[in-house]
Amino acid sequence: MEDKQLAAEAAVKYIQTGMTIGLGSGSTVNYMLEALAKRIKEGMDVKGIPSSVKTEKLARKLGIPLIGYSKATKIDLAIDGADEVNSSLQLTKGGGGSLVREKIIDVAATKLIIIVDYSKMVTHLGSFPLPVEVVPFGWEKTAERIAAFGCNPKLRKSDQDVFISDNHNYILDCQFDLIEQPEQLHEQLKQTVGVVETGLFVNMTDMVIAAKNGIIDTRHRG
Numbered sequence: 751m752e753d754k755q756l757a758a759e760a761a762v763k764y765i766q767t768g769m770t771i772g773l774g775s776g777s778t779v780n781y782m783l784e785a786l787a788k789r790i791k792e793g794m795d796v797k798g799i800p801s802s803v804k805t806e807k808l809a810r811k812l813g814i815p816l817i818g819y820s821k822a823t824k825i826d827l828a829i830d831g832a833d834e835v836n837s838s839l840q841l842t843k844g845g846g847g848s849l850v851r852e853k854i855i856d857v858a859a860t861k862l863i864i865i866v867d868y869s870k871m872v873t874h875l876g877s878f879p880l881p882v883e884v885v886p887f888g889w890e891k892t893a894e895r896i897a898a899f900g901c902n903p904k905l906r907k908s909d910q911d912v913f914i915s916d917n918h919n920y921i922l923d924c925q926f927d928l929i930e931q932p933e934q935l936h937e938q939l940k941q942t943v944g945v946v947e948t949g950l951f952v953n954m955t956d957m958v959i960a961a962k963n964g965i966i967d968t969r970h971r972g
């Protein structure tokens with residue numbers, strides 16, 4: 751079994767009947783959706799809140815009952831992937847372009863579990879270019895302001911076209927040398943006009959389930 755699938759199946763063990771689950775995005779989460787759908791067929795009663803159009807489509811196809819975020823009274827548990835996880839369980843996310851909705855859901859969850867293969871575990875964030883969602887209007891000027899923080903922002907493309915997020919925005923992939931202070935960088939970027947959200951998820955993760963060569967490594971916050 752692939753490590754991503756192993757991590758995903760380990761996370762599903764934390765889902766209990768009656769829960770409302772935040773469904774993250776990405777290939778690791780897709781394995782989690784498959785495992786969850788199996789549990790639902792066996793009689794588990796849960797509702798999911800999807801964090802992207804792609805997740806919503808797959809969840810519907812697999813028969814996972816869904817509710818809209820605005821209708822939910824609580825999210826008991828969110829399970830999501832990540833592009834990088836540092837030793838303080840701070841994350842870079844947004845490789846799939848779903849960072850805004852992911853963050854809205856992940857931050858609202860009582861518990862957040864991140865599922866990754868071990869290649870995502872790093873000492874410092876920054877090897878993976880940081881995704882920053884920006885408003886299309888004046889994006890070039892926003893990119894100039896972001897560059898002043900020490901990176902080289904690149905407009906994300908999908909084939910030849912500009913990549914458009916589920917929120918109809920653009921994404922700038924920002925290569926920093928090393929992100930030593932993720933919280934501070936996140937705050938600076940958030941104060942930059944034109945920025946909608948950053949892919950830095952700080953102080954949100956409760957547990958990381960990382961799989962390496964068939965072995966699970968679980969890390970907890972604190």
Ligand SMILES: O=C(CO)[C@H](O)[C@H](O)COP(=O)(O)O
Nearest residue numbers: 776777778831844845846848
């Ligand atoms: O943040 C994300 C999407 O916006 C994904 O969770 C992240 O890119 C990890 O994806 P994968 O599980 O496919 O490696």
